[in-house]
Amino acid sequence: MSTHAATVYIVDDDDAFRDSLRWLLEPTGYTVAAYADAASFLAEYDARQPGCLVLDIRMPGMSGLELQDELRRRGSTLPVIFVTGHGDVPMAVNAVKKGAVEFIEKPFNDRAFLGIVENALKIDASQRRDRARKMSAAARIGALTEREREIMRHVVAGKMNKTIADELGISIKTVEAHRAKVMQKMGVDSIAQLVQLALEGGTPRKPR
Amino acid sequence: MPFPFLHIKNRAARTLGCAGLVVLIAYCDYATGYELSLAILYLAPIFLATWVLGRDAGIAVSVFALAAWLISNHYAGVVYPHPFYQIWEALIQLATWVIFVLLLSKLKIALARADERFVTVLEGLDAAVYVADTGSGELLYVNSKCRAAFGDGVEPAGLRQIESRFADPRSRAVPRTWPQQDSGADAAAEFHDPAANRWYLIHARPLRWIDGRMARLQVATDITQQKQIEELSRQQQEKLQLTSRLISVGEMASTLAHELNQPLAAIANYSMGCVRRLRAGDWDAGELLEAMEKGSAEAERAGMIIQRVRELVRRRKPQRADCNVNDVITEIAQLIEIDAEKRGVLMSVELAPSLPPVSADTVMLEQAILNLARNAIEAMEEMPKDQRRLVLRSRVNPDGKVEIEVTDSGRGIPDALAENLFAPFFTTKRDGMGIGLHICRSIAEFHDGRIWATPNPRGGSTFHFALPASNS
Numbered sequence: 001m002s003t004h005a006a007t008v009y010i011v012d013d014d015d016a017f018r019d020s021l022r023w024l025l026e027p028t029g030y031t032v033a034a035y036a037d038a039a040s041f042l043a044e045y046d047a048r049q050p051g052c053l054v055l056d057i058r059m060p061g062m063s064g065l066e067l068q069d070e071l072r073r074r075g076s077t078l079p080v081i082f083v084t085g086h087g088d089v090p091m092a093v094n095a096v097k098k099g100a101v102e103f104i105e106k107p108f109n110d111r112a113f114l115g116i117v118e119n120a121l122k123i124d125a126s127q128r129r130d131r132a133r134k135m136s137a138a139a140r141i142g143a144l145t146e147r148e149r150e151i152m153r154h155v156v157a158g159k160m161n162k163t164i165a166d167e168l169g170i171s172i173k174t175v176e177a178h179r180a181k182v183m184q185k186m187g188v189d190s191i192a193q194l195v196q197l198a199l200e201g202g203t204p205r206k207p208r
Numbered sequence: 209m210p211f212p213f214l215h216i217k218n219r220a221a222r223t224l225g226c227a228g229l230v231v232l233i234a235y236c237d238y239a240t241g242y243e244l245s246l247a248i249l250y251l252a253p254i255f256l257a258t259w260v261l262g263r264d265a266g267i268a269v270s271v272f273a274l275a276a277w278l279i280s281n282h283y284a285g286v287v288y289p290h291p292f293y294q295i296w297e298a299l300i301q302l303a304t305w306v307i308f309v310l311l312l313s314k315l316k317i318a319l320a321r322a323d324e325r326f327v328t329v330l331e332g333l334d335a336a337v338y339v340a341d342t343g344s345g346e347l348l349y350v351n352s353k354c355r356a357a358f359g360d361g362v363e364p365a366g367l368r369q370i371e372s373r374f375a376d377p378r379s380r381a382v383p384r385t386w387p388q389q390d391s392g393a394d395a396a397a398e399f400h401d402p403a404a405n406r407w408y409l410i411h412a413r414p415l416r417w418i419d420g421r422m423a424r425l426q427v428a429t430d431i432t433q434q435k436q437i438e439e440l441s442r443q444q445q446e447k448l449q450l451t452s453r454l455i456s457v458g459e460m461a462s463t464l465a466h467e468l469n470q471p472l473a474a475i476a477n478y479s480m481g482c483v484r485r486l487r488a489g490d491w492d493a494g495e496l497l498e499a500m501e502k503g504s505a506e507a508e509r510a511g512m513i514i515q516r517v518r519e520l521v522r523r524r525k526p527q528r529a530d531c532n533v534n535d536v537i538t539e540i541a542q543l544i545e546i547d548a549e550k551r552g553v554l555m556s557v558e559l560a561p562s563l564p565p566v567s568a569d570t571v572m573l574e575q576a577i578l579n580l581a582r583n584a585i586e587a588m589e590e591m592p593k594d595q596r597r598l599v600l601r602s603r604v605n606p607d608g609k610v611e612i613e614v615t616d617s618g619r620g621i622p623d624a625l626a627e628n629l630f631a632p633f634f635t636t637k638r639d640g641m642g643i644g645l646h647i648c649r650s651i652a653e654f655h656d657g658r659i660w661a662t663p664n665p666r667g668g669s670t671f672h673f674a675l676p677a678s679n680s
Binding site: 014026107 | 465467469471473474481488499502506
């Protein structure tokens with residue numbers, strides 16, 4: 001996923017600042033979407049769109065911090081970059097503690113700012129990749145039969161084929177056959193990879 | 209006194225006096241003989257007995273007078289054509305006297321009741337009421353409230369005595385002379401009684417007293433509580449104004465920085481956007497022009513913000529007047545008391561008993577001391593709670609300058625920083641502007657004074673603010 005397809009959202013009540021930031025960001029190839037207040041951003045924001053949010057900490061109406069809280073409440077992982085005027089630094093530090101990527105004081109150096117934006121987009125991209133992998137792992141686990149899932153649970157727990165066969169009251173040959181099927185369906189070559197997938201997709205549920 | 213008789217206090221003596229008078233009249237009647245009837249004179253002892261001793265005594269004296277009259281008539285040899293005439297005359301005489309006695313005693317009771325009502329009202333009033341002779345100042349009447357407020361010593365020259373209590377210069381807000389009785393109208397004024405530290409609203413009105421003298425009725429209402437409430441609200445108002453005035457300078461600097469950062473950020477963005485496009489060789493002249501124009505518009509906006517602040521600052525010209533540094537310190541101590549307490553700082557104030565006045569702009573001086581005190585409190589934030597001590601001190605130093613010292617028990621100032629302490633934009637605080645001490649120094653210099661810091665022998669530092677005394 002290229003970071004250049006990403007959108008940089010700007011929420012700041014200062015018209016000139018929004019406009020100038022768009023002017024600064026456009027040649028870099030990012031899509032820029034600017035909003036004068038938190039409410040209009042929330043109305044248009046699509047969580048499926050990769051990007052990052054450049055957010056003014058002090059705004060009339062819903063403040064930057066409140067918008068950050070609202071996004072977290074909605075389960076969004078959109079990286080937030082706080083932009084502060086003078087005297088808001090302690091507030092910004094607080095925001096970073098609550099999960100904001102970075103804060104930068106107005107006025108800022110363009111290179112430093114673009115670096116921060118790039119970093120935020122990378123974080124967003126990797127978060128999205130992780131999520132996609134987790135989803136596919138979960139999907140693959142869902143494709144296993146009840147018995148295969150049970151075998152996988154035992155394998156991931158680190159049990160030998162013989163132990164599994166004894167516990168389930170089946171032959172070692174049958175365990176081996178199921179195990180080969182699991183490895184094939186999950187698309188992995190090693191137990192280590194299987195364990196990783198099991199962690200990402202959630203351990204297969206214990207059969208009832 | 210018109211009636212020496214009234215001076216006799218004893219009841220029996222008074223009765224005897226009346227009887228003696230009756231006998232005297234009877235003798236005169238006998239001596240002057242039949243032609244000159246003096247019977248009318250018996251009314252005098254009867255009146256006296258009734259007025260002073262009561263109705264029964266009056267009737268008794270009337271009967272006694274009748275007996276005396278009969279005897280004197282007998283010895284004077286008054287001859288009636290028929291004894292019946294004498295009896296008739298005696299009865300008429302007696303009836304007249306008894307009617308006189310009854311009327312008189314009724315009148316007296318009515319008068320006493322009216323007086324009683326009047327006195328009850330006056331005594332019940334929650335105000336000091338007194339009537340004084342306009343000329344001599346003799347007090348003709350005082351109610352109990354007046355006696356309680358101004359003491360019992362309200363004899364002959366009493367009015368002067370009361371008035372002398374109000375000769376307090378603190379009554380500055382009100383006319384210090386008494387309302388003129390000659391004006392004929394009511395007058396009112398507020399007076400302060402320093403002996404009891406009370407305020408009175410005094411209404412005065414001229415009147416003619418019962419005996420015809422010109423007198424003045426004065427009603428003094430105690431308005432101390434009202435005054436105290438007024439004073440309290442005035443003080444609070446002043447403190448509020450002071451606080452907002454002092455906060456505004458620091459706030460203003462911070463707001464100014466915040467406001468200026470907006471256009472500056474926009475300018476930087478516009479110009480760097482241009483630079484990037486030009487570097488990349490991918491530009492459109494119209495687009496660049498527009499961005500540059502927007503950038504310079506933002507520069508103008510920044511200029512307007514500065515202009516606005518400049519006007520705000522220009523509005524107030526420094527005003528120097530003689531002032532007592534102790535008062536300023538006390539004011540500031542009250543102002544930061546709550547803040548100090550909240551931050552666990554033990555604050556004490558040590559004022560020199562007498563200081564020469566300094567010629568200063570009080571607001572600027574307050575600002576400087578407040579700044580130093582706040583710095584001191586902040587400097588102790590990292591100290592354990594029981595080691596946070598702030599002392600505000602005033603003294604006359606060996607050079608004869610009035611010196612204000614603000615001592616903290618913080619970590620002190622590292623030597624490396626001491627040099628730049630008062631330089632503008634030098635700060636060790638995470639959020640500081642580096643303006644506070646710089647302003648303090650400007651204020652000291654404006655007043656031909658000096659500011660410096662010294663380390664304390666037992667840790668922490670002391671800031672000294674020295675000003676020349678205004679008479680030197």
